[in-house]
Amino acid sequence: MAKIGATSAGGVERLTLTDTDKQARDLFVKWLERLDLEVRIDEMGNIFGKRVGKNDALAPVMSGSHIDSQPKGGRFDGILGVMGSLEVLQTIDENNIKTMRPLVIVNWTNEEGSRFAPAMVGSGVWASALERDWVYSRIDRNGYLFVDELERIGYRGSVPARKWPVHAYYEYHIEQGPVLEREGMVVGAPKGIVCLHWYDIYLRGEANQVGPTPMAGRHDALCAAAEMILKVNILPEKTGGDLVATVGEIQNYPNSRNIIPDKIHFTVDIRSWDDRLAQQAWNSLRNSFEEIADRRGCPIRIEETWRVAHSRFDAQLVQRVLDAAQDLGYPALRMVSGAGHDASYMNQVAPTAMIFVPSIGGRSHVEVENTLWTDCEAGANVLLRSILKSAAEA
Amino acid sequence: MAKIGATSAGGVERLTLTDTDKQARDLFVKWLERLDLEVRIDEMGNIFGKRVGKNDALAPVMSGSHIDSQPKGGRFDGILGVMGSLEVLQTIDENNIKTMRPLVIVNWTNEEGSRFAPAMVGSGVWASALERDWVYSRIDRNGYLFVDELERIGYRGSVPARKWPVHAYYEYHIEQGPVLEREGMVVGAPKGIVCLHWYDIYLRGEANQVGPTPMAGRHDALCAAAEMILKVNILPEKTGGDLVATVGEIQNYPNSRNIIPDKIHFTVDIRSWDDRLAQQAWNSLRNSFEEIADRRGCPIRIEETWRVAHSRFDAQLVQRVLDAAQDLGYPALRMVSGAGHDASYMNQVAPTAMIFVPSIGGRSHVEVENTLWTDCEAGANVLLRSILKSAAEA
Numbered sequence: 001m002a003k004i005g006a007t008s009a010g011g012v013e014r015l016t017l018t019d020t021d022k023q024a025r026d027l028f029v030k031w032l033e034r035l036d037l038e039v040r041i042d043e044m045g046n047i048f049g050k051r052v053g054k055n056d057a058l059a060p061v062m063s064g065s066h067i068d069s070q071p072k073g074g075r076f077d078g079i080l081g082v083m084g085s086l087e088v089l090q091t092i093d094e095n096n097i098k099t100m101r102p103l104v105i106v107n108w109t110n111e112e113g114s115r116f117a118p119a120m121v122g123s124g125v126w127a128s129a130l131e132r133d134w135v136y137s138r139i140d141r142n143g144y145l146f147v148d149e150l151e152r153i154g155y156r157g158s159v160p161a162r163k164w165p166v167h168a169y170y171e172y173h174i175e176q177g178p179v180l181e182r183e184g185m186v187v188g189a190p191k192g193i194v195c196l197h198w199y200d201i202y203l204r205g206e207a208n209q210v211g212p213t214p215m216a217g218r219h220d221a222l223c224a225a226a227e228m229i230l231k232v233n234i235l236p237e238k239t240g241g242d243l244v245a246t247v248g249e250i251q252n253y254p255n256s257r258n259i260i261p262d263k264i265h266f267t268v269d270i271r272s273w274d275d276r277l278a279q280q281a282w283n284s285l286r287n288s289f290e291e292i293a294d295r296r297g298c299p300i301r302i303e304e305t306w307r308v309a310h311s312r313f314d315a316q317l318v319q320r321v322l323d324a325a326q327d328l329g330y331p332a333l334r335m336v337s338g339a340g341h342d343a344s345y346m347n348q349v350a351p352t353a354m355i356f357v358p359s360i361g362g363r364s365h366v367e368v369e370n371t372l373w374t375d376c377e378a379g380a381n382v383l384l385r386s387i388l389k390s391a392a393e394a
Numbered sequence: 395m396a397k398i399g400a401t402s403a404g405g406v407e408r409l410t411l412t413d414t415d416k417q418a419r420d421l422f423v424k425w426l427e428r429l430d431l432e433v434r435i436d437e438m439g440n441i442f443g444k445r446v447g448k449n450d451a452l453a454p455v456m457s458g459s460h461i462d463s464q465p466k467g468g469r470f471d472g473i474l475g476v477m478g479s480l481e482v483l484q485t486i487d488e489n490n491i492k493t494m495r496p497l498v499i500v501n502w503t504n505e506e507g508s509r510f511a512p513a514m515v516g517s518g519v520w521a522s523a524l525e526r527d528w529v530y531s532r533i534d535r536n537g538y539l540f541v542d543e544l545e546r547i548g549y550r551g552s553v554p555a556r557k558w559p560v561h562a563y564y565e566y567h568i569e570q571g572p573v574l575e576r577e578g579m580v581v582g583a584p585k586g587i588v589c590l591h592w593y594d595i596y597l598r599g600e601a602n603q604v605g606p607t608p609m610a611g612r613h614d615a616l617c618a619a620a621e622m623i624l625k626v627n628i629l630p631e632k633t634g635g636d637l638v639a640t641v642g643e644i645q646n647y648p649n650s651r652n653i654i655p656d657k658i659h660f661t662v663d664i665r666s667w668d669d670r671l672a673q674q675a676w677n678s679l680r681n682s683f684e685e686i687a688d689r690r691g692c693p694i695r696i697e698e699t700w701r702v703a704h705s706r707f708d709a710q711l712v713q714r715v716l717d718a719a720q721d722l723g724y725p726a727l728r729m730v731s732g733a734g735h736d737a738s739y740m741n742q743v744a745p746t747a748m749i750f751v752p753s754i755g756g757r758s759h760v761e762v763e764n765t766l767w768t769d770c771e772a773g774a775n776v777l778l779r780s781i782l783k784s785a786a787e788a
Contacts, residue, residue, distance in 0.1 A: 070648070070653060113652070178608075198651065207757075207760040209570040209759040211731075211732035229617060246614070247617075247655075249651045250616065255642070256642055256643060258642055259642050362607065364602065365652065366656070
């Protein structure tokens with residue numbers, strides 16, 4: 001799978017709804033069919049593979065993650081949870097196990113959100129947290145429409161993207177942070193996911209030839225943005241708590257070395273376990289932004305692109321993950337997830353838990369992203385045990 | 395001419411060595427041929443059109459400017475001096491005037507430097523101030539080589555780009571600043587051009603998923619750049635004098651909203667009439683940059699892309715422009731040019747002067763760039779008189 005969209009530096013670039021995403025989806029569907037699963041593709045391009053249970057009328061146990069990647073991302077983020085679930089189903093098959101509840105494996109569309117913002121729209125629409133038509137109308141940097149690209153790669157299915165009863169949802173994923181490695185743990189069970197705010201900031205300035213234009217009276221949109229970026233960077237220090245705040249993306253226009261910038265777009269990402277802290281931080285940041293824009297004569301437009309409250313997973317399911325790890329002899333840690341996951345939306349629909357394995361050096365969303373194969377195996381074993389346990393429940 | 399590369403907002407986009415540049419060059423050459431000029435294209439793509447003089451062995455009087463534009467630039471920058479010279483030659487023709495010295499009209503390649511840095515390379519190589527092969531090897535944002543693009547549009551001529559004796563060089567241009575308009579003047583005669591420094595700054599950071607990566611220990615290249623951009627912006631206030639300093643261009647990688655930026659390129663443009671002040675300002679800026687890079691753990695690489703000392707035009711020729719304006723009844727001002735021009739390199743080869751006309755609102759390098767037609771006519775009349783005077787000199 002990692003060959004599809006492989007980058008020269010050992011990573012993967014498989015942006016959502018691109019040709020590489022399509023190739024990876026085709027391969028995934030082939031593997032689902034090889035396991036004789038009942039494949040369904042919904043109108044969001046989410047791909048489900050169902051294995052019948054002894055009592056097929058019962059709500060299924062679901063697990064999965066996402067195939068899409070960041071630009072120049074790694075070989076583990078997302079896809080580990082898809083391949084791990086596939087491995088679990090194959091293992092169950094090979095051992096001729098017939099579970100009571102049906103099992104469903106899933107690939108959610110556009111988890112990353114780096115091509116079309118926001119992220120996690122496949123699970124979001126399925127869980128009724130986002131509007132399908134709003135997601136359809138999202139536009140990427142080059143002006144392509146989400147729905148057109150979904151159609152183009154042949155994954156705009158006919159099944160409505162609408163939640164159905166699920167008995168339990170597990171998502172197996174790399175940690176994407178430094179905690180497990182630092183603590184010497186093999187498995188992590190997050191008690192939940194931090195809240196997440198995404199903002200899009202648009203600034204206007206006044207373009208002019210840099211040489212003959214005196215400094216006084218300039219309206220330089222890039223300078224206004226630079227001040228704002230530093231405000232974002234010091235925000236966590238100002239608020240205290242577990243908040244993180246980042247500007248990851250910026251576009252500058254006309255982006256010519258001898259023209260004063262007159263148009264800027266940049267993004268803000270704020271996360272915390274404490275929803276109120278994040279909201280207070282944003283309020284104070286917003287005030288700073290408006291003050292800077294006003295002082296520099298650079299009109300500002302702020303789009304509140306996305307907001308997800310912190311999400312506490314099902315305590316019993318989290319404990320089950322920890323127990324499974326203990327039974328198998330893997331050192332395990334109860335923790336928090338700093339990254340958003342489809343599990344966040346699934347948690348609104350069904351009891352949900354995640355299984356984390358260590359990211360070497362805490363690195364992720366980069367080509368050197370890596371996880372030991374022994375750790376990958378450990379995570380998959382914990383997933384197998386957890387799924388079997390849930391699937392046996394009445 | 396303004397139809398070639400016309401933008402919807404009334405400007406022009408005719409980046410050097412693109413198809414639109416080629417179209418405009420073809421039209422220019424057609425017009426030169428219509429005037430029966432002897433057309434020569436040199437190995438830099440500079441286009442010369444020569445009108446014979448009564449004493450054709452004498453060094454010619456030259457005038458011209460450039461056809462290329464900024465991205466989303468205006469309809470006057472550069473091209474006014476080309477069309478103005480053409481109008482002068484046509485007027486001389488229509489009046490059956492035979493000048494003693496030959497006259498040469500010129501279009502210099504890549505004055506703007508916004509596609510291939512640095513700027514003014516056509517005149518720079520011709521004046522022996524730049525190396526031809528170094529310019530040939532410059533690469534644009536998309537990886538295209540200067541020499542390949544020159545070849546591709548069919549303007550890599552066979553004549554060596556090497557200076558020859560020139561009796562006087564005049565360049566007619568819009569002011570690109572607010573001074574003439576503010577002072578109620580129609581014609582400006584710059585005593586010279588400010589010095590110009592261009593730097594390219596490259597920063598490395600460490601990419602990571604923004605959510606699970608604690609603030610402490612981050613190496614965010616965009617934050618380092620933001621600090622540096624603000625240092626550039628306050629530099630003129632710190633140094634005093636007539637210095638201006640600008641960051642016009644920035645590239646951020648991977649430029650994804652949930653990845654910490656790990657690679658930045660940005661530009662610095664510093665100008666002053668006082669070479670020493672500019673050098674001191676840069677030294678102090680460089681120290682700030684290194685301190686910031688060090689403190690934030692973001693390795694920095696600084697490329698000193700281009701440096702031109704301030705350039706004092708020929709006093710007698712500048713006076714001639716002022717006299718011509720006075721004779722014609724146009725209010726005229728001795729001033730300084732804050733923008734670089736091919737005249738800067740020509741000044742190293744021959745007595746040189748420029749003729750400025752007002753930019754409405756001081757705006758240039760933008761689509762709304764504009765100059766009154768009556769002012770355009772005034773500038774062309776001053777150019778005609780100045781050329782005739784120089785061409786009559788023994």
